[in-house]
Structures are given as C-alpha cells and as structure tokens.
Amino acid sequence: MEYIDSLNEPQKDGVVNTEGPIMVIAGAGSGKTRVLTYRIAYLIHRGAVDPFNILALTFTNKAAKEMRNRIESVVGTDARNLWMGTFHSIFARILRSEAHHIGFPSNFTIYDTDDSKSLIRSIVKEQNLDDKVYKANVVLNRISGAKNRMVSYEEYNSNPIYKADDETFGKPETGKLYQLYVERCRRASAMDFDDLLFNTNVLFKDHPAVLNKYQHRFNYVLVDEFQDTNLAQYLITRKLSAVHQNICVVGDDAQSIYAFRGADIQNILNFERDYPDLKVIKLEQNYRSTKNIVNAANSVIAKNRVQLRKDIWTTNEEGELINLIKAFSDHEEGRLVALSIFKEKMQKRLSNSDFAILYRTNSQSRAMEEALRRVNIKYKIVGGLSFYQRREIKDLIAYLRLTINHNDEESFKRIVNLPKRGIGPGTINKILVGAEDHGISLWKVLENITQFVHGKVAVTLQNFVTMIKRFELEVNRKDAFEAATIIAKESGILKELYNDKTIEGLNRYENVQELLNAVKEFVDNPENETTGLSEFLQEVALLTGVDQDNDEDRDKVTLMTIHMAKGLEFKHVYIVGLEEDLFPSQMMLASRADLEEERRLFYVAITRAKKKLSMSYALTRYRFGRLKNCEPSRFIEEVDPKYIQVDKKFSISNPILPGRNSFVSNLMKKANSQNLKKGKTISNYSPQSDFIPSDTSKLNVGMKVEHPKFGFGSVVAMDEYGAGRKAKVNFNNFGEKTLLLSFAKLKIHE
DNA sequence: GACTCCGATCTTTTT
C-alpha cells in the first residue's frame, strides 16, 4: 500500500479513517479525487471490505467511470463490483428491483425534461388554464423544487404557505397541477429525474424492510461533490448509513453551483448537526495551479460571506499573470481568443487539448466556434444539444420506450403518427380523455380502441397496437440490438429516412444507424451485467453531454459551460463573455445570495486553470438576435489587479461586424469579395449541434440546385457565419431568392 | 388530418 505514502497528512487522514462519519472539505485542486479513490482502495486492501458493500455516489457518469478506472489501476478487477455511479443511476437501478413496493412496475419509463414539459403543457391545456401564466418551464421548476425538498403534492396542497406563495405570483393552481402531474406520471408508469430521488425516499420511508436490506448491504457510503446534494439526496445517504455510520462526504462549499437544482450548502451544516462525532478534514494545499491563479481565485472568493474558512495555498511556481482581453464585439472576442490559442500553441508547443474555453451560457459557443473554424483549430463542444436529443434519435427511442412500457404517454404521443398514419391531435386527445374518464391506462384504451374511436382510424390504431405487441415479442426473444434493429425497420422510421434523399435526411439515416451501433456496443460490453433493451434505455435516459466522448475527440480545444467544467482541469483556460448581465447572469442579480453563487461559479472557472488563465469580454454582443452594448463584468474588478495584465497586443481596433439582420444586403458584397469566389466551399454546418460536417453536406457557390417550389437555380452567395442555414439563389423563373431555410431542402446537381 | 405560415418566446446553469 505504498500509494498512501504519496499523500500529504490531511489527505492521508481522509484515507485511513475508514470508520465513522467523516467530512472532507477539499479546496479546488487539492487532490480530492485521489483521496476518494485511495480511500476505496484502502478499504478493499486493508479493511478487506467486499467491493459489493461499498457505495460511492458521484454527480456525473464520467466522474464515476474515471474513478472506477483509477481504483481498478490500484486494486485490479475487484473494483468491478463496486456500487459506483450517479445518484440517479444507482437509485434508478434500486427502484427497478423494488418498484412493486411503491406501486410502479419495474419497467417504468424515465421521463426526460422534454417529456415532463410536454406533459405539463397538456395538463395546463386540459385544465383550461392560460399557458402564458402557467409556463411549462416555471411550473416544472416549482414541482421539481418541491420534490427536491421532499414535499409531496399532498403536503404542498395542505400547507397554506405554498398556496399563499403561488397566489402572490398569480399562479394559484400550481398545487393542482402538481397533483395532476404526479398522477399522470403514475398512470404512464413514468418517473422524472426528481422522482428517482423522491421515490427512493418514499420507498425507504414506507418499507423499513427494504431500507434495512440496503443499509446492511452498504457498509461504507461515500459521496463526492457533497456541496451539490439536495435534501432528497442528503436524506437518502443519511438513511443508508444510519446503521453502520460509515459515511464519508467530500466537497467544497466554495464550489457549490447547483442551488437552482435544489443543492443547499446548508447540508454541510446539517451534516455536522446530524453526526455529532463527525471528523472534519480540510485539504488546503493546491497541487493544480500556479501561485498567481490560486491567489487570484482566493481574492475573488474572499468577497463571499457564506463560506467555511479555508486557506488555499500552493508551492507551485509563480506563473504568468492573468491575461485580460478586451474586444469590441463578440465576433472579435472569438477571433482574439482563437488567435491567442494559436499563438500559445506555437510558442509553447502545446496541443489543442491543453486549452479550454469556458462560458456562462451555451449560446455563447457560437461566436467561438466560428472563430476557431476560421483559423483551423479543432474543437469539441461538451454538453449542449447532444446526440440523444436529435429528433430522429428521440423518435426511435420513443418506439423502444413504448415497446418496453406500453403506457408511456409521451412516447405514444410522439410516434403514434410517425410515420404519418392519419392519426391527428383530435384522435390522440380522444384516447387520452378516454383513459382519464374511465380511470384506465393508455394501453387499456388502445386495446379496446373501438369503444373510443370509430372508422378507419380505429383500424389504423389496432394495427399500431399489433405492431407494438409484435415488437414486445421480439424484445423478449432476441437481444437488444437485434430487437432494436427490427423495430427501426418495421416501424417505418428507417424507411422514411431512407427515402428522404436530402442531405438532412441522409444525416438522419446515419444517426439512426449510429444509435443502433450504440445498442450493439452496449450489448457487447462485458462490463454490463444486464444488456436488455430496458437497461439500455435507462442508461440513455441518464446520460449527459459530458459522458459522450470518443477517441476522435482527443486533440481538440474544449468548449463548455462552467457548470460542465467542474472537476476538470486544463493547462490554459479562457473565461469568455465576462460582461454584466451575462456573467453574473441578469437573473442572478436580484438577490445577494444568488450573486454569491455566481461568484462561486467564477471561482470554479478560475481554478480550472493549471498554467495560464485568460479572461475576455466584448463591448457589443448579439443577444436575442440584436446587437447590445455590454459593460465589463464586476467580477473582473474583484480579481486583485496585481495578478492581471491587460493584453495590449490584441486590442486592435476593428469595425463592428454587420448584424445578422443585415444578412441579405451583405450577401452580395461577400459574394463579390475574394473570399467567396465561385467554387469556394463552405461546409454545411448545423449551428445547434456539435455535428461534424461530412463531405456529402457541402454546397458550393455557383452550384446548380433544385428547390421544390422554385425549381432550378444556382447559388449566388451564402452566409459565411450561419453557414448551411441561408443561401442566396438565382432561380430561372423566380429571380433571386434568399432562402431562409436549411440547405437540406435543396437538391444539389453537381 | 396535413401542410404552411406567422408570431411569440427564449437564454442561466443539469441529472
């Protein structure tokens, strides 16, 4: 166990104190993950604990996977049997086997946020409420907040405080909606993300025997990123460790950035109260960053009032000063950052993967992407819209979901008329109302469809039901990959996409194939104990943007939100868009506590950097499709100025680029400029995805195209920025048209 | 019921 010797004293304390409650307050870059992994390794080696009896909870699948690998490298394949994963995935797994106790079938569906919102929209509509007042997002947040605090709808509706609260906001029916939402989820045998935690608590509360079983299974409980747990999560861990009291939580109050999701720093204080003989360890030595970065970060976080006292220090080199870049527009900001990366890369012989660009909101990635592509620097976007959020992927997944759980209403609504079968909103409504009125499930209605709808539509629906039943047989008979392939084919999804010969259609077809490949991989992966379709769906439902990385992504600059960056580190970090109203976010400026969370977010961003940090802001920025003037963020001033240098070399005066609104008038200008001569190729880049353009998706200026309405024409100019979205085309009979549509609708004649 | 066009809305962050 010589690995222990490589640790400093407090780290060692965190590893060897295996019995009893322990809390490790770990400053940024202080080797928190090392403590956790070595602690688990130590338990297995020294304590001879069966990995099966250890539960380790993380916040992302990626963190879990990484930790598992690191433990495996120390203790070998024994680590396979560890219970390690996100709160959501671990308790989804437990709920599957115990669901019958709380009146759910084990094949329950996990609703994603889109499903939840769509369900709320339909409930609001059914209740004849104003959807402007009861916005799906707002209602869902309210429900989610209640669930995170373990407030059931019964409690919600009987507590006058909530009622009064809702009334002051002009939304007195929220409690009713909460109840209807829960009932509808139950009817559809579905749980949303919050339910996975809420229902686990219910399960443990109402079924002591079940709780007892898991209490005795998990002799040791470890929680990573403890500062981000909400009450529902906290209660679960407390219940599970109540017998053995061997609970270890690791976190940093200064990096708590998920209050909007119900995370509560108060949990750290509760923890001390709930476990009187708690051992507290502080890790204060930073191994990650230079002195300048550590000190700058300290100078920022010192402004926060709510925090545990910590003194983060490092013996690392002094390092370079923080580079402050000022730009006139968001486009220029992108250009300056791209140039800076290019220069640093050359001078210091670094690779793309040493760089990360961090921003407050996903929409900021656009300007950065454009700039990076122009100087030919490869990049990847982590998070944002992922593969699994694409329409065609969600369509096929809806088929799979409905096959597994026939009562999944959201999936049903999505695919009952896909491909088109002549089932419109009217019929769908009749079915749902039928279920409501008779108090029966969706599938019961479908099985007796002739009692609810008549004529041709009824026959179509009967065929639909027969098809889903056939799919179910296939799932039971064959492995997940074969079954999914059959479903993709026989549902007509593949066929429809195959017949769509447009570029977009081709891409979609390939994406569906890609999903089938993913199923295949899942089936073939020896690490998966169970490889049924249902398990695959569960994994997909709980997947996040960060979790999808492949080998092709290796040498690329990373672009992501600061939230996504927690737990990661890079040699060079660029924090972009440091402007008032953007970062700190406008919505956060209302209350002081929230501003503190924004400041913690800034702190997280700074402390991601190992060698060098750059910060940038723009004086004008497109937001909402309009050009807005911006002011530098107050956070810039909060960094002690002695750690900052203003980048003069890059502050070149540059005219503000024309607005996207003036796109049309500028197209011809562009076409005439040397940049867009005939034959110049611009890849068809889909701006809302990280999809990499393939050769088939290229369109040339001067190319002959065919449009369904205007007939034949030739491309005169194209939008250089939103490439692939807009083109100016000269049509034979209709003259020049600016096509505000995807190129996908154009057929290309080479 | 299918299709097209138009306007409202959105941008905080994620499991």
Place this chain on the structure above:
DNA sequence: GATCGGAGTC
C-alpha cells in the same frame, strides 16, 4: 436564430 404552437387553407 431557432423552436413551438396556433391559425388558416387545402
């Protein structure tokens, strides 16, 4: 700039 839902037309 992009999505979604509603209104209107076939």
